[in-house]
Amino acid sequence: MNTTAPYRPGHGGYVSEFGRFIDGYLQAHPEVQASQRQGWRIWWERPLNVDELKRSGKDAVPEPPYHYR
Structure with a gap:
């Protein structure tokens, strides 16, 4: 058993x-x-474009509250 592994809180x-x-x-x-x-920065840390968010919100189709009716 490798005893040099880091201790992880909550795992005893x-x-x-x-x-x-x-x-x-x-x-x-x-x-x-x-x-x-690097991959995280490419896909997730993008600058926020407020105008694009507003435009996409206007184009969105409202989602029904419950899908299985």
């Missing part, structure tokens, strides 16, 4: 075999996390 100190594998892999390959951060 237990770290699964897969958790240990991922922790070790990410330590050995820091470029993976850099790539994840």
